[in-house]
Amino acid sequence: MRPVILTFLLLTLATVGVLGFRGRVNENRPLMLVPDMDFQPRYNPQAESVFFGDGRTMRTPPAGTIAFGGNDYFSDSGRPRLDPDFAQLDDRYYRGKSGKDFIARSPIEIDLKVLKRGQERFNINCSPCHGRTGDGKGIVTQYGLVGVPSYHDDRLRKITDGEIFHVITNGKGLMSPYQYQIKPADRWAIVAYVRALQLSQNATLADVPEERRGEVKP
Ligand code: HEC
Structure with a gap:
């Protein structure tokens, strides 16, 4: 008889031990053998602060603060260097807009060097879909896009x-944004x-400089 009672007692203990405490929240921290830096005196974003009078952890920048950035924060004179690509203040250059309207012409000066750079970047980033001539028949379209x-x-x-x-x-639509890949x-x-x-x-023949029209083969 003894073993039966012992087994019964053990089973009861095990059942109560496993199921009996379900639904109760344990207030203790879980046992962590390697806590790394999980617990440290710092504020989380949006958290409440006991230090600042207004109770907010995140501080409002003083009025007139201008963002600056880049790798090279300080100029030789020790003053903070404004990185225009970080602050992005110029609407025409950074958004292609003036007020609400798109600007008609590019704000940069265009020479052969700029065009060559554009060609290289286009062939890398855009031609897989748009094709090298911009006809919209890039290689990806052969695989179902x-x-x-066509431009x-x-x-x-x-x-x-x-x-x-x-x-x-x-x-736009199926085309993803390139603001993070392309400066x-x-x-x-x-x-x-x-x-x-x-x-x-x-283009027509009239677009070719007069002295070079002879080189154009019909
Ligand atoms: C993954 C394929 C893909 C790549 C890469 C891609 N595009 Fe597109 N692009 C599309 C698709 C699809 C549309 C049509 C979007 C729509 O109208 O829904 C489109 C539309 C356009 C349009 C027409 C927008 C309009 O107003 O109808 C322009 C201009 C354009 N792309 C330029 C570019 C340039 C420049 C690049 C390279 C920086 C580029 N695309 C890279 C797929 C791509």
Whole structure:
């Protein structure tokens, strides 16, 4: 008889031990053998502060504060250096907009160097979908991507430089945004190259300098 009673007692203990405390929250910290830096005297974002009078952990910057950044925070004179790409104050350059409207023409000066840079960046970032000539027949379209427009459609020939910049920056439909991969200066270089592609597909003999028209083969 003894073993039966002992087994019964053990089973009861085990059942109560496992199931009997369900639903109760244990106030103690879990046992952590390697706590690393999980517990440390710091504030979490949005947390309550017992230090500041207004009870907020996150402080409001003083009025007139201007963001600055970049790797190189201080100029030789020791003054903070404004990094325009960090503050992004210029709406035309960073958003392609003036007020609510897209700007018609690129804010940067365009020369052959800018175009070459735009060509290189375009071929890397855009041509897989848009094709090297911008006809919308990049390699990815052979694998099922649909809806890539040709830059040589009338509508896209007429949209503003600012809008192209906006599409590169923020994406559109199935096209993802490129603001983190491509710096603003390169985005404008690409805009210039897209314009060059459009011109190249719709040029007439009149666009060729007179003295070189003889070189054009019909
Ligand atoms: C992954 C494929 C893909 C890549 C890469 C891509 N695009 Fe697109 N792009 C699209 C698709 C799809 C659309 C059509 C979006 C829509 O209208 O829904 C589009 C639309 C556009 C348009 C037309 C926007 C309009 O107003 O209709 C422009 C301009 C454009 N892309 C430029 C670029 C440039 C410049 C790059 C490189 C920085 C680029 N795209 C990279 C897929 C891509």
